[in-house]
Amino acid sequence: MRSVSKGVNGKRTLIPVGPFHPLQEEPEFFQLWVEGETVVDMDLRISYNHRGIEELSTRKTFDQVPYLVERVCGICSSTHPLAYIRAVETICGCEVPPRAKYQRTMVTELERIHSHLLWVGLAGHFLGYNTVFMWAWKYREPIMEILEKITGNRCAYANAKIGGVRRDIPNELFDDIVRAVDSCWGPTEMLTNAVLDDPVLHARLVDVATLTHEDAIRYCVTGPTARASGVPIDVRRDDPYDAFDLVDWDVITFPEGDVMAKAKVRLLETFEAIKIVKQAVRDCPNGETDAGVEEVPPGEAIGHVEAPRGETFHYVRSDGGRCPVRHKIRAPSYVNVPSFRASCIGQHVADVTIAMAAVDPCYSCTERMAVTKDSKTGNELMDAKELQELSVQRTRWFEKQLGIEPFDKRWGPKLQELLA
Amino acid sequence: MSDTATPSVIERFETKLCDEHAICETRKERQGVYSVPIAKLVPLLRDFISNDNARLATITGIDVRDGTELLYHLCFDDHKYVATLKVLVPRTVDAMESITPWLPGAEFIEREIHDLLGIDFTGHPRMERLILSDDWPEGVYPLRRGFKKEDAQP
Known part of the structure; x- marks a missing residue:
């Protein structure tokens, strides 16, 4: 595992996502290093549940x-x-x-x-x-x-x-x-x-x-x-x-x-x-x-x-x-997942959840992970649930900025019509 | 849309291989296995990937009697053909030139083969554990024929 790099003025935070949940068929452990709200580096470790x-x-x-x-x-x-x-x-x-x-x-x-x-x-x-x-x-x-x-x-x-x-x-x-x-x-x-x-x-x-x-x-x-x-x-x-x-x-x-x-x-x-x-x-x-x-x-x-x-x-x-x-x-996913390094670095941290989900890496269960503390650096770490929460907040922010109603309010009636 | 591989392109590809003393071992309608001298492999891969639009699907490592066979699977998607380039890495060497510096898509599979079969990919930017856990003993390679479970106790 790569050690935590120090970063600019020591303000680099590590966000671990994973490693795995027994219900998830592809256990993966993402480590995101963020400065402010920007992802500056990431690492990926797989094979926590290697079945041979x-x-x-x-x-x-x-x-x-x-x-x-x-x-x-x-x-x-x-x-x-x-x-x-x-x-x-x-x-x-x-x-x-x-x-x-x-x-x-x-x-x-x-x-x-x-x-x-x-x-x-x-x-x-x-x-x-x-x-x-x-x-x-x-x-x-x-x-x-x-x-x-x-x-x-x-x-x-x-x-x-x-x-x-x-x-x-x-x-x-x-x-x-x-x-x-x-x-x-x-x-x-x-x-x-x-x-x-x-x-x-x-x-x-x-x-x-x-x-x-x-x-x-x-x-x-x-x-x-x-x-x-x-x-x-x-x-x-x-x-x-x-x-x-x-x-x-x-x-x-x-x-x-x-x-x-x-x-x-x-x-x-x-x-x-x-x-x-x-x-x-x-x-x-x-x-x-x-x-x-x-x-x-x-x-x-x-x-x-x-x-x-x-x-x-x-x-x-x-x-x-x-x-x-x-x-x-x-x-x-073995070839698709490493491409995160090319697509996620430099992104807003709230966008990373959807960016990772975009390659569809069988990723549904990671939000059940407990909050962890990095024993080496003592950093307060975020878990996947908080990361998803950040993503949701960003959507709400855009809705407010654009002055429109939430998605289901806008599309629900159309769907009911369609199903009727 | 024709059903078979584009013959002219595959002929050109096979000529390139023959010039480098490769031997065709198996040739089916839309795939083939070619045995390549170890020194010629990386230049050939580089040529096919950058000039012929070939895509590296993956690398297979197989433990055989005299060493480790590495099979580089190249997909020629435009021409309906999959070529497998085979090299034998002798047990005395156990090393191969890494292609990750110019093809990051090979990073994981090279690390995997290093973990499971003990091939050292020289020039690889991060030759670290990927499949095996961090407390797995050094020098024990689980996909080799002689592997015993007792050796794997940390």
Whole structure:
């Protein structure tokens, strides 16, 4: 751990955020050094809850590994197994039946919709708009329910297997899928309009924590974080898998790189995901769902897929035995989170909560941390809750300055109208 | 939108590799593994990343009989191709030139490989603990084949 640097006239304060809460799947420990209200330096420490999944994976058979890796992350639980399965399928050289391809596409895109709505809710919470949090999570619920209906579980779907899908989604459920995603369209449209038109959100999000195009490339970021900085990469298009090259959709990019751009990318991507799901349901052919892979020959391959947060990258090496010899996993937040150093330094401390939330690092539980005192410096430290409080105060200040009512008062009636 | 990798670009990429005495080990439709002499790796990476718009996805470290294999996964996103450049770091050396000074995106993965496999990345600005806890004993690398749990007692 880096020691606390002295700073200008000794007035540098350390704000620790983290390290972790058992409910949070990615424990992280941020240390922010602030002078006045400006962040001057930051450090990040991870791996407080290292589970050794890469090593564990080499003790499982090829068929068991998907169940293990879908537990890497509760929200990206269809993309991790899929990346692994793509790698193994490349080693085997097997061709996945079309029906299985379409069904995998449905599940990954449903996952993207619920993950992006979850993010919108959290972003609202960090800004002091708890109504947005409630709404977004409410509209996410039909998606969770349909996922449970078609795969048997709200997360850890276990739908994909090497060579196809484990369990066929019956045609009778296709109408339910369309109904569920349709129910999301209106509210997402409303949330998008609210974000684009809201003067307070503009004040809070535009030109905040900008990650420049050059920094996005230098930090090798992926997913919405890269696309909001004008780096047009998306594995679904750049290395198409499943049915993504068979349906019509667009890669959403914005050049600005600020928090607003990241919000816009995620909101507009939700619509693309809804479009993809509906096309996949429409085009899904009848037929086999399993290629019947018997054994995995010696070889090595990579597999990567576009998770809601960015590229999930897996590498698998086989020696022809029952288990992988090496299985490397790189989740998207692993490359996205270090880019904080490029985007947060020099920012207002009240903006840091939303700037961190903007890359969506699975960050929901840190506000339950206790207040701590740094034993070395004796500084009074702030915890994440106070940091969030600062962020809320800043939103209220902007509302007052602009002379407008709080968010839910402005948008509530419109929403009621929409739902009626 | 075509389904396969752009052939002309991949050919140019493979020519560059062959000029540096790299050997193609596996070549699939949209990915390939190339064994590269250790001295040529960093200049090649730098060339591909700055001139060919390649993106470093991650680095994989594998403990093998004669040392540690490092696999640099490069995504050529514009051309639907993923190339893996493989080098063998002999056990007697256990060191590799760091790429973090010009590519900060590699900082974490190099620190991780240092923690788990004991490869020293020379020139890395912050070769500190990332995965292992601060009280983990020195010189014990959990992803090496010979690792025993008893060695890890702090």
